[in-house]
Amino acid sequence: MEHLEYRMEAPDGKTVAVKPFSLVGVVASANLEVMLEIVPSEKACVFLIDTAAKGFEASWQAVVRDFMDRWKPAGLKVSINDNAASPSVVSLRLDQAYEALTGE
Amino acid sequence: MTLQELLPKLFPAGNTVTVTDNIVSGEGRTASGAVSVIGTTNGTRLGIRELLALSRLFINVLRNHPGQPILMLVDNNGQKMALEDELLGLNQYIAHLVKLQDLARRNGHQVAALVYGNSIAGGFIAFGLCAGDTYALPDSNTSVMILPAIARVTKLPLEYLEELSKTVSVFAPGVKNFFLTGGLREVWDGNLNDCMDKSFCRDQSADTRDQLGAERGGRPEAAKIIREIMNA
Amino acid sequence: MNLQNIGCNYLEASARKRLEGILDPGSFRELCPPTEKRISPHLHYFDIPVAFDDGVVTGEGTLDGKTVAVIAQEGRFMGGAIGEVHSAKIVGLLRRCLAKKPDAVLFLFDSGGVRLQEANAGELGVAEIIRAILDVRAAGIRVFGLVGGSCGAYGGAGIITGCCDALAVSEEGRIGVSGPEVIETNMGVEVFDSRDRALVWRTFGGKNRYLQGQVRELVEDSMESFRQAAIRLLSLKPDYSLDQLEAEQKQLEERAEKFAGCRDAVDVWRKLGYPSPENIPSLTVAELKSEGGAK
Amino acid sequence: MNADHKATERRCRLERGAAFSDGKFVTPEKMTALLETVIECGDIVCVEGDNQKQADFLSECLAEMNPAKVNHLHMVLSTISLGSQLDIFEKGIADLVDFSFSGPQGARMARMAATGKVKIGNIHTYLELYSRYFTDLCPDVACIAAEMADREGNLYTGENTEDTPVIAEATAFKSGLVIAQVNKIVDKVPRVDIPAGWVDYICGSPRPFHLEPLFTRNPAEVTEIMILMAMMTMKGIYAKYLPRSLNHGVGFNTAAIELLLPTYGEELGLKGRACLHWLLNPHPTMIPAIESGFVKTIYTVGSEIGMRDYINTKPDIFPIGPDGSMRSNRAFGQMCGHYATDMFIGASLQIDPQGNSSTATADRIAGFGGAPNFGCDPRGRRHCSPAWLLAGKESYEGTGAPPRGRRLVVQIVETFHGKMEPTFVESLDAWELQKKAGFELPPIMVYGDDITHLVTEEGIANLLLCRTPEEREQAVRGVAGYTPMGLARDRQAVENLRDRGIIQRAEDLGIRKNQATRDLLAARNIKDLVRWSDGLYNPPAKFRNW
Numbered sequence A: 001m002e003h004l005e006y007r008m009e010a011p012d013g014k015t016v017a018v019k020p021f022s023l024v025g026v027v028a029s030a031n032l033e034v035m036l037e038i039v040p041s042e043k044a045c046v047f048l049i050d051t052a053a054k055g056f057e058a059s060w061q062a063v064v065r066d067f068m069d070r071w072k073p074a075g076l077k078v079s080i081n082d083n084a085a086s087p088s089v090v091s092l093r094l095d096q097a098y099e100a101l102t103g104e
Numbered sequence B: 001m002t003l004q005e006l007l008p009k010l011f012p013a014g015n016t017v018t019v020t021d022n023i024v025s026g027e028g029r030t031a032s033g034a035v036s037v038i039g040t041t042n043g044t045r046l047g048i049r050e051l052l053a054l055s056r057l058f059i060n061v062l063r064n065h066p067g068q069p070i071l072m073l074v075d076n077n078g079q080k081m082a083l084e085d086e087l088l089g090l091n092q093y094i095a096h097l098v099k100l101q102d103l104a105r106r107n108g109h110q111v112a113a114l115v116y117g118n119s120i121a122g123g124f125i126a127f128g129l130c131a132g133d134t135y136a137l138p139d140s141n142t143s144v145m146i147l148p149a150i151a152r153v154t155k156l157p158l159e160y161l162e163e164l165s166k167t168v169s170v171f172a173p174g175v176k177n178f179f180l181t182g183g184l185r186e187v188w189d190g191n192l193n194d195c196m197d198k199s200f201c202r203d204q205s206a207d208t209r210d211q212l213g214a215e216r217g218g219r220p221e222a223a224k225i226i227r228e229i230m231n232a
Numbered sequence C: 001m002n003l004q005n006i007g008c009n010y011l012e013a014s015a016r017k018r019l020e021g022i023l024d025p026g027s028f029r030e031l032c033p034p035t036e037k038r039i040s041p042h043l044h045y046f047d048i049p050v051a052f053d054d055g056v057v058t059g060e061g062t063l064d065g066k067t068v069a070v071i072a073q074e075g076r077f078m079g080g081a082i083g084e085v086h087s088a089k090i091v092g093l094l095r096r097c098l099a100k101k102p103d104a105v106l107f108l109f110d111s112g113g114v115r116l117q118e119a120n121a122g123e124l125g126v127a128e129i130i131r132a133i134l135d136v137r138a139a140g141i142r143v144f145g146l147v148g149g150s151c152g153a154y155g156g157a158g159i160i161t162g163c164c165d166a167l168a169v170s171e172e173g174r175i176g177v178s179g180p181e182v183i184e185t186n187m188g189v190e191v192f193d194s195r196d197r198a199l200v201w202r203t204f205g206g207k208n209r210y211l212q213g214q215v216r217e218l219v220e221d222s223m224e225s226f227r228q229a230a231i232r233l234l235s236l237k238p239d240y241s242l243d244q245l246e247a248e249q250k251q252l253e254e255r256a257e258k259f260a261g262c263r264d265a266v267d268v269w270r271k272l273g274y275p276s277p278e279n280i281p282s283l284t285v286a287e288l289k290s291e292g293g294a295k
Numbered sequence D: 001m002n003a004d005h006k007a008t009e010r011r012c013r014l015e016r017g018a019a020f021s022d023g024k025f026v027t028p029e030k031m032t033a034l035l036e037t038v039i040e041c042g043d044i045v046c047v048e049g050d051n052q053k054q055a056d057f058l059s060e061c062l063a064e065m066n067p068a069k070v071n072h073l074h075m076v077l078s079t080i081s082l083g084s085q086l087d088i089f090e091k092g093i094a095d096l097v098d099f100s101f102s103g104p105q106g107a108r109m110a111r112m113a114a115t116g117k118v119k120i121g122n123i124h125t126y127l128e129l130y131s132r133y134f135t136d137l138c139p140d141v142a143c144i145a146a147e148m149a150d151r152e153g154n155l156y157t158g159e160n161t162e163d164t165p166v167i168a169e170a171t172a173f174k175s176g177l178v179i180a181q182v183n184k185i186v187d188k189v190p191r192v193d194i195p196a197g198w199v200d201y202i203c204g205s206p207r208p209f210h211l212e213p214l215f216t217r218n219p220a221e222v223t224e225i226m227i228l229m230a231m232m233t234m235k236g237i238y239a240k241y242l243p244r245s246l247n248h249g250v251g252f253n254t255a256a257i258e259l260l261l262p263t264y265g266e267e268l269g270l271k272g273r274a275c276l277h278w279l280l281n282p283h284p285t286m287i288p289a290i291e292s293g294f295v296k297t298i299y300t301v302g303s304e305i306g307m308r309d310y311i312n313t314k315p316d317i318f319p320i321g322p323d324g325s326m327r328s329n330r331a332f333g334q335m336c337g338h339y340a341t342d343m344f345i346g347a348s349l350q351i352d353p354q355g356n357s358s359t360a361t362a363d364r365i366a367g368f369g370g371a372p373n374f375g376c377d378p379r380g381r382r383h384c385s386p387a388w389l390l391a392g393k394e395s396y397e398g399t400g401a402p403p404r405g406r407r408l409v410v411q412i413v414e415t416f417h418g419k420m421e422p423t424f425v426e427s428l429d430a431w432e433l434q435k436k437a438g439f440e441l442p443p444i445m446v447y448g449d450d451i452t453h454l455v456t457e458e459g460i461a462n463l464l465l466c467r468t469p470e471e472r473e474q475a476v477r478g479v480a481g482y483t484p485m486g487l488a489r490d491r492q493a494v495e496n497l498r499d500r501g502i503i504q505r506a507e508d509l510g511i512r513k514n515q516a517t518r519d520l521l522a523a524r525n526i527k528d529l530v531r532w533s534d535g536l537y538n539p540p541a542k543f544r545n546w
Helices: A057-071 A087-102 B003-010 B048-064 B083-087 B090-106 B121-126 B147-154 B158-164 B175-181 B192-199 B209-216 B222-231 C015-022 C084-100 C116-138 C155-161 C180-187 C197-204 C206-211 C223-233 C242-258 C265-271 C277-282 C285-294 D005-020 D028-038 D056-063 D083-090 D103-114 D126-133 D164-172 D224-241 D252-267 D284-291 D308-312 D330-339 D386-396 D429-437 D469-477 D491-499 D526-532
Strands: A002-008 A021-024 A031-038 A045-051 A076-083 B018-020 B023-030 B033-040 B070-074 B111-115 B118-120 B133-136 B141-143 C029-031 C056-063 C066-073 C104-109 C142-147 C166-170 C217-219 D044-047 D073-079 D094-101 D119-123 D141-149 D177-185 D201-204 D245-248 D277-279 D297-299 D343-346 D408-412 D453-456 D459-462
Touching: A002 A057, A021 A087, A031 A087, A045 A057, A057 A087, A076 A087, A087 D224, B003 B023, B003 B070, B003 B192, B023 B048, B023 B192, B033 B048, B048 B090, B048 C242, B083 B090, B083 C180, B083 C197, B090 B111, B090 B121, B090 C116, B090 C155, B090 C242, B111 B192, B118 B121, B121 C116, B121 C155, B133 B175, B133 B192, B141 B175, B147 B158, B147 C116, B175 B209, B175 C116, B209 B222, B209 C116, B222 C084, C015 C056, C015 C066, C015 C104, C015 C223, C029 C084, C056 C084, C056 C223, C066 C084, C084 C104, C084 C116, C104 C116, C104 C155, C116 C142, C116 C155, C142 C155, C142 C223, C166 C206, C166 C223, C180 C197, C197 C206, C197 C265, C197 C277, C206 C217, C206 C265, C206 C277, C217 C223, C217 C285, C265 C277, D005 D028, D005 D177, D028 D056, D028 D177, D028 D201, D044 D056, D056 D083, D056 D141, D056 D177, D073 D083, D073 D126, D083 D094, D083 D103, D094 D126, D103 D429, D126 D164, D126 D330, D141 D164, D164 D177, D164 D330, D224 D252, D224 D343, D224 D386, D224 D408, D224 D453, D224 D459, D245 D252, D252 D284, D252 D343, D277 D330, D284 D526, D297 D330, D459 D469, D469 D491
Parallel strands: A045 A076, B033 B070, B070 B111, B111 B133, B118 B141, C066 C104, C104 C142, C142 C166, C166 C217, D044 D073, D044 D141, D073 D094, D094 D119, D141 D177, D177 D201, D245 D277, D245 D343, D277 D297, D343 D408, D408 D453
Antiparallel strands: A002 A045, A021 A031, A031 A076, B018 B023, B023 B033, C029 C056, C056 C066, D453 D459
């Protein structure tokens, strides 16, 4: 397992949540679970990632960066348990979790 | 320890225990009265036939000897892994036997299980772990699955598991490891007759194995989580 | 045929989705939710990822207005396998019932049995769950099992199903102790080919378990069928007594005797009096029930 | 000049063969001996190996021949999918092969080619190979498979006709011998697919010919990513171009589209306007679309196991004969796929920055099959349709070329496949295979300039609208996701392409990720398909969980 942490801030980021947390996906083979929680009064978003696939730091960083670009969120705590999902599945789950959290 | 060696140690005052088709039954005499003995021997695998026979023995004690303590003598190599038994619903036959053990305890019988041989996988649940209390002899063996099989299923190297089993008790076979999880009340050593007498004086109304596991360190989380949910 | 008939299937729904579909809308409240992050303390030894709920969802809700405590296993995380945290959540919920006294407990099974990486804790966990279920039943609260997930209920989970008051199972749902691969390994592939899916389902599947008398409700694989079956189960009276177990003994002895030597479910169904037992796998639940009337 | 040499030779062969047959009929035990007698060293021998149906018994008999008696055969095979077909080479009976597809035996083929056991003449597309049966690769002996034969020797090939007519005709009309294995010998065949006069020997096979359910995709395995890609494709391509006729590949990505037609396709208003005429094997995943009234006709190159009862109740849709059963024909099907479809959509294993795609890997020789004929612009096409015209307009407008049409050729792939293998690569493995196997050209399946659209989970790239090689490359990289090739994009150039609508993301198409769920599938498992078919679809045991 590999643990990765990122802290990122989107300029003018904002998140309006419709529920306290959202959870999508299951930790099955080539799949992952993504949990989003709101940390009130925080600007930055924190990503806590535990992944079974070692050595993909660069892809994770790219996926997280694109997620930040796409949604410009704020005050998110993102927790991920990953069982070697492809970056596209990770990206999809992040979007699904964000859509669920914000009701978009 | 063989059944023949075990019985006189448990019952110095004598017993009427017999063995038919690897099913053990009869009574043992103790200072405080008769004890029903129900068990298996020769590491027999528990199939439908064995489970029905054991269940009948429980029903007999429940009907005819209300309140009599029951000592379960455990030696099995697991459930029978046969098509015929699975086809007819082996799970239900095991559950049936388990419920009889539980009901016996509720109906005022002291029910103690002693692993004197092997107790493995579904066999351990069927006959051993669902008694009021579970005990084992030091040279007996409890396991869910042997390490080579675990290695196969988890795709981890056997050498790694063997090394890991020296320090991590939660998955490794053996009485010592199972004791740490809280699954065994005690390991009986010394005077087995005394051990048994003492066990029959215990209050069996609450399941406190989670606390034992926490105290012994084999299950660090269970007791805490159980409490959390109860009080949520 | 039209789209409506496809409905929302139970088989592939996640544990949380199943609870949403079975319980009264909006009534579910999760206890020990994933935000608590009660993860397995053992899986890291094996370099395996954890799940925030350790593969089981526990909580409370209402079903047809009645209060129920619920347990739903997530078959897609490690095959719904039972480890320390997983079993502790279930035991905690069951013990809570003794104080909260819900009308019933619903146990949505989806598990291959004990988690080998936590074998001792899982094995003991199964025993603790059984004890807690029987405590709940002895207190007059009924416990019902639903089996229709992709992992079925095998090993310890299969044994637990037999400790419930009654079961509702889809034909996709499977119940057993040893899995198909184990049977194949022990008996030889010529006796049991675990890759022959039709054979596996006819042996372990919901239809056989229903026809042999182990299952009260055989249902189609849809959320609504499971919900309606669970509501019907709520009308059953609690009974955990010696009389009931003696009746069960009789039933199990008769089954063992009547079907002794059967090596295929088709033989069992023929002995049950079905004129064309080989067609049973292709019948719908409704057809099977009317076939039962005609036999 | 004498021009009856082959006919004379044919008579000699038949005279020799008489010792092992009872008229046309040969018992299975005598088949190998017969083959040794009628086949001569250096013959061109065709063994019917179709996509599905296999003359497996005859192939095994060929492999049992004595290489001291019969050798140096030149095999012509459309599909190499059985071990016995390569055993013929392993044993030194044959040494040269011309073929189309060898997917299932690709790895062994590569090994045998490397050791010189097999010499490869050419790898063809199906249509090319059939064409050569009639020109320079006429079989001296053809081994075919049929369901039934009558006492005279008429053959019924039924729903699995596939390659048989082409092989039998090419052989029978060039003085070759046609030998058939049949599952059953009957008094009267339901209809005559191959007339007795073209058939020289018939053998009741000891077991029915081998058949694979190659076209059955279990809806249970359709993932949310596939659904997302299918939605983008349907909204961004199907709803825009409205292709009236089309071919779908056999992968899960296109199965997902088939399963979304009755739901998302209906929502997009595709019904009656697009996807009316199909060229396909009868994919079970088409059942919901057929039942929902999307499909007018399906011409089939072969059948599919378990679909017979369903197909035979739908003569409006499938090619059903007066006898009430279907007939397929791979040659005609390939022709339809080349000339009569507005769109081809399929998947590939590797795509390079120019959009060239290939399924070849360095240690597998898999061949082409039919994909290159479908995955290209048929430059001989002259009939018009809205999709063809619109694609042509996008492609040629403003280039100075005269107005013309163009077929849509769509590749739909995930950016990674298998165990995190990138689909997008800087250089195709096909180049390495070319070097290793000594081919004259790298085995490229679909050339980049034939591809009109690329769809990945990241979005759609419309290559028709690219006007320079640089634009095209950035369009490919711009949908290549987190593969190294995708990460090497020029981010600004990609954003510019997005502004021009050459690249479209899900959000550009108005598709939310949370919409892409399995709830959108018209069938979620095989049992749902059986329900849709009113119990007429009878799936093989390996797809059942009941």
